[in-house]
Amino acid sequence: MSTDVTILAVPKNSDRSGGKKSSALIDNVWRAVVLVAVFLIWGFLSAISDLVSSPVASFLALAEAFADGSIYRHLWSTLNAVVIGFLIAAVVGFPLGYYIGRSKFLGAVFDPIVAGAFATPRVIFFPILLQIFGVGVGAQAAMAALAAVFPIMVSTAAGVRAINPLLPKLARSLSLNPLQTVTKIYIPAMAPSLMVGIRIGFSIAFINVIIAEFFAARAGLGLLALRAYGQLDLPMMYGLITLLTLIALVGNLVLWAIEGHLRKTT
Amino acid sequence: MSDVLGTSTTEQNNNVVFDRIGMTFQTDAGATQAVANVSGTIPDGKFVSVIGPSGCGKSTLLDMVGGILKPTQGSVSIDGELVTGPRRDTAMVFQEDSTLHWRSVLDNVAFGLEIQGVSKVDRNDRARRMIDLVGLRGFEDHRPGQLSGGMKQRVAIARALAVEPRVLLMDEPFGALDQQTRQFIGRELLRIWERTQNRVLFITHDIQEAVYLSDEVWVMSARPSIVKEIVNIDLPRPRPEGTHALPRFRELEEHLWNLVKVEAEKTLGPGALLA
Numbered sequence: 273m274s275t276d277v278t279i280l281a282v283p284k285n286s287d288r289s290g291g292k293k294s295s296a297l298i299d300n301v302w303r304a305v306v307l308v309a310v311f312l313i314w315g316f317l318s319a320i321s322d323l324v325s326s327p328v329a330s331f332l333a334l335a336e337a338f339a340d341g342s343i344y345r346h347l348w349s350t351l352n353a354v355v356i357g358f359l360i361a362a363v364v365g366f367p368l369g370y371y372i373g374r375s376k377f378l379g380a381v382f383d384p385i386v387a388g389a390f391a392t393p394r395v396i397f398f399p400i401l402l403q404i405f406g407v408g409v410g411a412q413a414a415m416a417a418l419a420a421v422f423p424i425m426v427s428t429a430a431g432v433r434a435i436n437p438l439l440p441k442l443a444r445s446l447s448l449n450p451l452q453t454v455t456k457i458y459i460p461a462m463a464p465s466l467m468v469g470i471r472i473g474f475s476i477a478f479i480n481v482i483i484a485e486f487f488a489a490r491a492g493l494g495l496l497a498l499r500a501y502g503q504l505d506l507p508m509m510y511g512l513i514t515l516l517t518l519i520a521l522v523g524n525l526v527l528w529a530i531e532g533h534l535r536k537t538t
Numbered sequence: 539m540s541d542v543l544g545t546s547t548t549e550q551n552n553n554v555v556f557d558r559i560g561m562t563f564q565t566d567a568g569a570t571q572a573v574a575n576v577s578g579t580i581p582d583g584k585f586v587s588v589i590g591p592s593g594c595g596k597s598t599l600l601d602m603v604g605g606i607l608k609p610t611q612g613s614v615s616i617d618g619e620l621v622t623g624p625r626r627d628t629a630m631v632f633q634e635d636s637t638l639h640w641r642s643v644l645d646n647v648a649f650g651l652e653i654q655g656v657s658k659v660d661r662n663d664r665a666r667r668m669i670d671l672v673g674l675r676g677f678e679d680h681r682p683g684q685l686s687g688g689m690k691q692r693v694a695i696a697r698a699l700a701v702e703p704r705v706l707l708m709d710e711p712f713g714a715l716d717q718q719t720r721q722f723i724g725r726e727l728l729r730i731w732e733r734t735q736n737r738v739l740f741i742t743h744d745i746q747e748a749v750y751l752s753d754e755v756w757v758m759s760a761r762p763s764i765v766k767e768i769v770n771i772d773l774p775r776p777r778p779e780g781t782h783a784l785p786r787f788r789e790l791e792e793h794l795w796n797l798v799k800v801e802a803e804k805t806l807g808p809g810a811l812l813a
Contacts, residue, residue, distance in 0.1 A: 436634070436635070436636065438632050438634055438635075438636040439636065439638070441606065441630075441632070441636075442630070442632070442636050444606045444624060445604050445605075445606055445624050445628075445629070445630045446624065446649070446650050446653050446701075447623070447624045447626070447653065448653055452653065456649075456653075457638070460638070460640045460641075461638070461639075461640070463640065
């Protein structure tokens with residue numbers, strides 16, 4: 273699991289594994305060690321505190337929620353909001369980031385605005401979204417879209433700017449049409465940056481859906497966790513936290529692997 | 539060069555003709571005239587180099603032949619046809635690396651052909667021949683990231699040659715390479731050119747390089763630039779390794795250096811080159 277804060281750094285050349293050889297097996301062993309350590313610490317804390325549910329009890333509570341089917345409505349609602357929100361952010365954010373990155377004028381106008389908006393806690397707009405969409409998946413998805421669109425724009429714009437300026441010139445000299453220029457030059461040249469945008473956009477969409485569900489929702493894993501907290505159902509609460517962590521972790525790892533593959537081939 | 543001032547281009551059928559070409563850029567600071575009034579002809583099969591002080595509009599001239607910049611005055615024609623945009627029979631090689639780093643060497647070299655819609659079998663076949671020609675056999679499946687600067691430039695040259703251009707436009711193609719690689723790849727270029735016999739317009743800062751490679755060297759003046767003098771390089775071809783040591787080579791080199799020096803001093807101030 274990477275808390276990669278260099279998320280918006282433009283991927284340079286591909287020597288992130290520069291020189292040092294590390295065997296994949298040893299890496300994986302250490303990853304497993306970290307994971308086991310996390311569970312051991314969790315187990316230890318649950319043993320000394322009544323406020324922490326044990327890993328076993330938490331998994332059992334979660335398993336029961338799956339067994340009786342009560343969780344599916346919430347899981348579905350959360351994933352729905354994340355996916356719809358992310359897709360809206362992608363459809364809006366990639367083209368806007370592309371144009372902001374390519375145009376000097378748009379860059380000058382929008383760079384500070386986008387950077388500023390990226391830094392604001394966008395969840396503060398959730399009450400307005402609630403007014404517009406009412407309580408439900410719509411408001412959650414809108415929240416996710418609003419939150420995810422900025423990192424996607426920023427990384428796309430950074431990716432466009434990092435393109436070798438000779439490539440557009442090459443495209444013109446070879447008479448590429450606009451579609452070919454985008455599909456044969458811009459998208460492949462920017463692939464690692466685009467993947468960064470997708471990965472960060474996805475995590476931010478996910479985070480914001482959960483936060484939004486804490487505020488007001490008809491269904492969702494965030495709502496369920498908050499309800500478990502209200503009812504002092506600690507095993508369920510911890511079980512849900514584990515589930516959410518797992519979803520985020522797996523999703524991110526898949527995207528991260530794709531990104532790493534793209535970087536290796538560039 | 540006064541022979542091209544006539545408006546008729548019919549007798550210039552196998553030439554690249556610059557007809558009083560000029561380029562004025564509009565910037566925030568006002569209008570800048572980069573190229574004032576350039577006329578000249580590149581005859582079929584000739585290798586022409588352009589030298590001149592920095593910023594004299596050499597690259598601008600090249601871009602206008604390549605059809606990616608429209609002259610604000612005058613015109614360029616190739617084989618009697620006015621250049622109105624990028625043409626299939628011109629190809630450009632740039633100073634910096636312009637390889638597509640996500641494609642293999644083979645797919646890089648075949649890129650121009652791919653855009654022209656040549657079938658995969660044909661373009662790979664042609665690309666392989668070009669890769670042989672530039673001495674990169676065995677590197678077809680490598681990515682540019684795995685190659686040296688000189689090898690990347692050969693990929694770019696092979697890509698340009700693959701479309702079988704009638705005019706090859708090279709904008710300081712060896713400018714980013716070290717001296718040794720530069721001389722070596724220059725010799726390679728001559729060898730390739732002697733086989734393909736297309737016209738080359740070659741921009742360079744390097745007077746020696748210009749003398750060694752060219753049939754004619756055009757010396758451009760400081761901005762707004764005109765062609766100040768066309769120097770005919772009457773060294774015999776082919777030009778083996780010892781060519782640089784010939785007295786005639788030295789003479790031409792010195793003559794060109796004196797021409798360029800006067801222009802550079804206009805830009806930089808007198809005595810600037812003595813420091």
